[in-house]
Amino acid sequence: MTDATAEAPVQSAHDKALAALAARKDAILTAMLPDVAFDGWTDTALRRGAEAAGFHSQEALAAFPGGALEAVCWFSDWADRQMRAALTETDLSALKVRERVTLAVRKRLEILTPHREAVRRAGSLLALPQNAARGPQLVYATVDAAWRAAGDGSVDYNFYTKRLLLAGLVTATTLYWLDDRSDGLSDSWAFLDRRIANVMSLGKAIGQVTGRADKAAGILAHIPSPARFLRHLRGAGAV
Template identity: 35%
Template sequence: MENERDRLLDAALAHVPFDGMNDAALNAAADELGISRAMVRVHFPQGGASLAAAYHRKGDAALREWFEKTPPEGRYGEKVAQAVWQRLALVQPDMVRAGATLLSLPQHAGLGARLIWETADTIWNGLGDSSRDVNWYSKRATLSAVYGSAVLYWLGDDSEDKAATRAFIDRRIEDVMSFEKIKAQARKVPGVAAMVDLATGWMRAPEPRDLPGKTSEDK
């Protein structure tokens, strides 16, 4: 089943430049591979939105492999910037643009936000983040905002070798690291750390759950 889905995904992506990120691309791929339309719905229940999600998650999977083979080096902020840039380098602008256009629709906005969060989670996990408290959420929320804005900047960047995008990422990450320093300094103020812990001490990172009926779309 998974192998069939992978073959269908690769074949459908070849049709996206001509048909768009939609059912037409999936159906054309299914016809080529001799896969029934019913199985298309099994593998991609939301049609084009599921196709866009599958392409996005394929990029996250490639990023995990990159972390294993080529761990980023330098200061922590530099490592984050390298990871964000590498994630963009693993995908094609036209494919991302087609997917982003679809996922920006109101009915798919939740899925789009989840995918960006998953990318941020992939980056932090790849960098060895061990936080399990409120910082687990704040790190991913902040990086999600950075990555989302970086994608939009990258899609409109016509500079040589996307140099402007790299500079944009560096600036955004520098802003984030400055904010983290301010947070650390604020906790040193008498009483602040206790108040923060009281308000957020109950928050814990979610534990992975292998639930019945879970599909590859949920992973």
């Protein structure tokens, strides 16, 4: 028996365990979202979510040992995964890159629309000083997922500058969307269309940030932080 053969069952069991944990976290997250809208991102909401999902309340902190902040990060990851899944069901071959990116951002916001208050309260939590580093990381993950879903194959500094430009758009559009009361969120989609036009026309600006974009760590310093949400979220109450 080769080493690779001997390791295969262990790896398979490990993958199954990770998949089971992810499924449990998804179940708890989606079950807790209605409580988050009223009670914020709290350990109490986590425990209620676990119970609503059919688990013992203690499973909440076992699944999310980092507590509410970890749940918020998982919420963002969940939305990214839902966005990618929605795009795989869409024929993107006839769409231009601009249209694909626009669709990716719109799909994500559509997925989050039933949970806008949870998004608002997540922004408040991420705006706290002790959580300041997490916000840009989550925004980066989202714009990276959007560009990849759009078929971006860049490997040079364009890889990072595209994400930097889109990060500003995602942040601004999310702020607009949070307070949009138009029918079918038509104002948000019009806002998104206007902003994406600006982003796609900024290719000439890439050279201005080339020196900053040679590493992911460099771009994170320039990605908008959820601290920008704070002024808009003060009325949301405790998180």
